[in-house]
Amino acid sequence: MKYSIPKTITNIESGWCPGCGHGIVTRLLAETTEELGISDKVIIVRDVACGSMQSGVVTYNNIGAAHGRTIAVAAGAKRIRKEDIVIANPGDGSAYSIGIESTMHAALRNENILALVVNNSVFGMTGGQMSPTTLPGQKTTSSPYGRDTSYNGNLLDIMKVLNTFDIAYLARGSVDSPSAVMKAKKYIKKALMMQQDNKGFCLVEILSPCPTNWGLSPEDSLKFIKEKQQEYFPLGEYVDKGGYDK
Amino acid sequence: MEKISIDVSRCKGCGYCICVCPSGAITKSEEVSKKGYTVISVDESKCVQCGSCYKMCPDYVFQIF
Amino acid sequence: MAKTLMKGNEALAESALRAGCRFFSGYPITPQTEILEYMSWRMREVGGEFVQTESEVAGINMLFGASAAGARALTSSSGPGFSLKQEGISYLCGTELPAVIVDVMRIGSALGNVFQGQGDYWQLTRGGGHGDYRTIVLAPASVQENADMAYEAFDLAEKYTHPVLIASDAAIGQMVEAVELKDFHDHDINKYDWVIKGRKEGEDKRIAENVYYAMGADEYKDFLLEKYKRIEDNEQKWESVNTEDAEVVLVSYGISSRVCKEAVKIARKKGIKLGLIRLKTLWPFPKKAFDALTSDIAGFLCVEMSILGQMVDDVKLATDNKFPVKCYSEFSNVPDPAIIIERAEKMLLENGGRK
Structure with missing residues (x-):
């Protein structure tokens, strides 16, 4: 079979809305860990909210962390289980708002984990409030007239911050097209290889659609990522200490 | 020979597959799933087995042989 | 070792x-x-x-x-x-x-x-x-x-x-x-x-x-x-000190309880029948320590370093509100044995001791 559903994906239907990117990111995680033969080592640390629904979709053992604490919890677990592959799965609200101090300091300590951040530019589960990655002008339930940076503050591009840090890997992918999905998969796979080789902290952010809270059709959500989100959050690899491309 | 298998019981009707299919093999069907989603259908004769639908599907509907 | x-x-x-x-x-x-x-x-x-x-x-x-x-x-x-x-x-x-x-x-x-x-x-x-x-x-x-x-x-x-x-x-x-x-x-x-x-x-x-x-x-x-x-x-854990015949029982824990032990010794020398329940678990609260006591006690005196007397409620609950419960609370100072004895004597005067 050319393309088959990864074995680590269960038959349980996810609770995600139609067109939610979490399902794609979760499949990439399943594919990459299977291809690397590390499925039996994976520990997922998931956030509350939409990302938490990953627990039923995959067969991995996992830990449900408090909101914003996935990276700290994952770092704690990894230090005890160094042979395992520990993946924190925060959203943008979790990793860049309430949990930003742990994102920064896990990076400073070069904790040997992967932070796989699903960035949909809103707090999804609570109904689509403004997050640190909500775009200027973007309407959310807590920026009903559109994000006004003079009133709501500026947005955070984590790549601009962490690219100065001594970490193993930093990349931003997207799931807005089949080719983008394949690139995102490459980033995730590289980060997992780095963890296997004990290279240290990896953060891979994936721009991901939230049609429900963006008030857009799934098709228009893909366009929004390509045309709007990527204007503020350019894709690519920002730090790469792996040398796996050579 | 079978080219593609779909499990429409998982389909939530988001339509990503329809947007990305290069050969127009996928369309919205008339069928409404148990959960109330209008699911997709595939014209297998048009399928080129590129895997785009598989790659974009958030709900694991597709497998390509 | x-x-x-x-x-x-x-x-x-x-x-x-x-x-x-x-x-x-x-x-x-x-x-x-x-x-x-x-x-x-x-x-x-x-x-x-x-x-x-x-x-x-x-x-x-x-x-x-x-x-x-x-x-x-x-x-x-x-x-x-x-x-x-x-x-x-x-x-x-x-x-x-x-x-x-x-x-x-x-x-x-x-x-x-x-x-x-x-x-x-x-x-x-x-x-x-x-x-x-x-x-x-x-x-x-x-x-x-x-x-x-x-x-x-x-x-x-x-x-x-x-x-x-x-x-x-x-x-x-x-x-x-x-x-x-x-x-x-x-x-x-x-x-x-x-x-x-x-x-x-x-x-x-x-x-x-x-x-x-x-x-x-x-x-x-x-x-x-x-x-x-x-x-x-x-899991209730406690230490009882001279509670068998005590007329006033101190209730305390941690650093305050060390002073209470001293106060019990001094009081006993003076002929005041003071006892102490020292909590080793704060929760579960050692209610069993109180169940074991006889009924003719003049009262309990909580000795703790909290202004509001935070332990008092638990002692009242543990004794089903049957006894007077007072509190000698300090803030930044460790409780003073002399004051403990003074308060205990006052309780004895007010409520009477064993007949």
Whole structure:
């Protein structure tokens, strides 16, 4: 079979809305860990909210962390289980708002984990409030007239911050097209290889659609990522200490 | 020979597959799933087995042989 | 092992390591800091993990991960730092994870000050965070007990898969006394069937999350009530001093209880029949200590270092409100034995002693 559903994906239907990117990111995680033969080592640390629904979709053992604490919890677990592959799965609200101090300091300590951040530019589960990655002008339930940076503050591009840090890997992918999905998969796979080789902290952010809270059709959500989100959050690899491309 | 298998019981009707299919093999069907989603259908004769639908599907509907 | 002189905080840290603790994550705050400092070098010597985290919040959450992964894990704090741990303690309870958290109490709300205090009693015994929970709270009154309780806390935490708090204070943490330490114990991180590690094919899936989700509301309610009852039935610990014929019984714990012991001695020499119930667990509250007393007691005098007399309610509950309960509370000063005796004499005058 050319393309088959990864074995680590269960038959349980996810609770995600139609067109939610979490399902794609979760499949990439399943594919990459299977291809690397590390499925039996994976520990997922998931956030509350939409990302938490990953627990039923995959067969991995996992830990449900408090909101914003996935990276700290994952770092704690990894230090005890160094042979395992520990993946924190925060959203943008979790990793860049309430949990930003742990994102920064896990990076400073070069904790040997992967932070796989699903960035949909809103707090999804609570109904689509403004997050640190909500775009200027973007309407959310807590920026009903559109994000006004003079009133709501500026947005955070984590790549601009962490690219100065001594970490193993930093990349931003997207799931807005089949080719983008394949690139995102490459980033995730590289980060997992780095963890296997004990290279240290990896953060891979994936721009991901939230049609429900963006008030857009799934098709228009893909366009929004390509045309709007990527204007503020350019894709690519920002730090790469792996040398796996050579 | 079978080219593609779909499990429409998982389909939530988001339509990503329809947007990305290069050969127009996928369309919205008339069928409404148990959960109330209008699911997709595939014209297998048009399928080129590129895997785009598989790659974009958030709900694991597709497998390509 | 021979006795050695150690500071309370350091004895606690060393004893935790000997109990098999191999993970510490914490943040500096006086008067707890020596635990962190001691762990910073000693944890490395024993091959464990030490992290000085970016905040207390990160400290308790790294501990959460380490505990879920199967380690014996410790964190410690004081005052405002201990408040920051509450979210994580609530999560440990909800998730049914064992861990040991030390509160080296200081005085006051807000910043307060670094001096010894016992004002965290309510926070410690009522579940200091959100939701329906309590934690086991051990109350050491000496450097030796700091060591012993830290050692025993991990077993207790695992017995009930529940966090255990140690209610130390600045005086107990900072004082130097002779202490006998227990032997090193190896902890196997794979000992329990709930620990989170990579899932091998064919193994059941393990999830560390609020157990309520898997149980459902009704079963969870019964489960929790049964668990807390089991702890209350089995884990009440206290020391009774001269309570058999006492006319006034002091109730105290930690640093204050040491003064009370002295007060009992002095009072007895004067012919005043003073006794003491020293709490070794704050929760479960040692109600059994009170059940054992006879009914002709003039009253109970709580001696504690909290302005509002935080222990009084528990003594009234433990005695079914049948006796007068007074409180001699100090704030930043350790209670004075002379004042304790004076208050006890006053209670005797007001309420009468044994006939």
